[in-house]
Amino acid sequence: MSRAAVPSPPTPAPASTPASTPASTPTSASTPTERATPTERAVVGVHATARIRAARAGGTTVVPVLSGDGPFDLRRGRAHGDQARVCVLGTMTAPLGGDRLHIEATADHAAHLRITTAAATIALRGPTTAHATYDVHLRVAEHASLHWLPQPLISAARSNLRQSCTIDLAPTARLLLREEIVLGRSGEPPGRLSTRLSVRRDGRPVLEQQTGYGPGAPGWDGPAVLAGHRAVGQILIVDPALDRHPPRARLFGDNPATGQAVLTPLAGPALLITALAPDTMRLRRLLDAAHPIP
Template identity: 85%
Template structure:
């Protein structure tokens, strides 16, 4: 069987608690992943993922594994948007993220937007396993197509388990060949989509109320939904990234 061209690369991040701070005994990346320690914020360790090359391209197999051990406080972001491109083959690329949080750990997963460029084909997944006392803040933003072009094909899946039990499972497909993705029941004319997921044990005692943000559907709207567990999900649609970020920040500002 012929080998599909593409890069195989994995980034590994491990954070542990050391006294009053969090340290990073494992910070390893290859291929397009260049991992940098950023300036700590209090007891929080911060990591920025830089792109050392264009990725993901067709045929690439990319993976990020990040673990916050007991009591660790970790913040992960990217230096710029991630752009999915076609590359030398029409074969799909994969971009898999696995996040693991031990007891009393905290993780902020705040990458810059993912842009699905025309003729790209990407399958993205994010799998998260949290201990019962762990806390998570996740923000994801996606742009379907660059300026003046349509999107590629993008499939996304988010799986969240807390204390070994399912908390959230969602899957979506956009772009050429995906049924109804640009119809009125899904995105209509919007091309920027995003969400914030917050998992925090204190929400069991003060669950949020569902609410809608944004007066005009044409300029974007967001909805805050409490989940069946100590968690809330904010989902937003907008014509562009600027309006999308404004909606998400209005729903829940993240520093």
């Protein structure tokens, strides 16, 4: 599939409504909408949505909905016990400035689903300085589980990306999420990157977290936020069993030069591991040590 620069339509479409998706698509409440300036209207990016739905059938999980357009090519993997596995392949360079990308995944009642991506996602500048959006919305029903384990997100110099991940969990749902962010490719400064992670369980907030890195984010590289670290990652686990066995806070890595991580129990039945490292290799080592993912 090739990317084509499309001339602007006579009336600019609202930024948060991808042209290729039906109007019924719920968009994340945190998706920022902005009035495009005339120069930003000159080029319209790719609008694409991937949809995944997993359902319980007999003793296993099936994937009745698996569709993606634009850069999203979705592949069924080999099932692992009663867990279905899906891999998102990126078939074009995305996100570039102006792109509007969505992933919507649902694990229905008692379904078990793991989603990975085949390669790192690299935010690049593209033909416009306008921001791109990449919104992920995950829903997990009663007694279901979802593993969201994408490859790293790399913020390349002069890129401008707003990423959000909104997760709605039923009271008995389980979640395993691992995300890694790399600020700049080797030897370059990062672009503008803002992220928002919103996790709700039974409609109540479990974790609400925004980050802003790169040009225009005050203090992002200072001693309170990243202090020169260029790779930051998280593992989030939500599991009702943690109510009975709440973990204790724990530190990993005692040398700030090679990276540090902390495991923190959240206020609900959830834990968050936050890791900071000079580069992606040392970040992975830290995250793997803190919580190996099978």
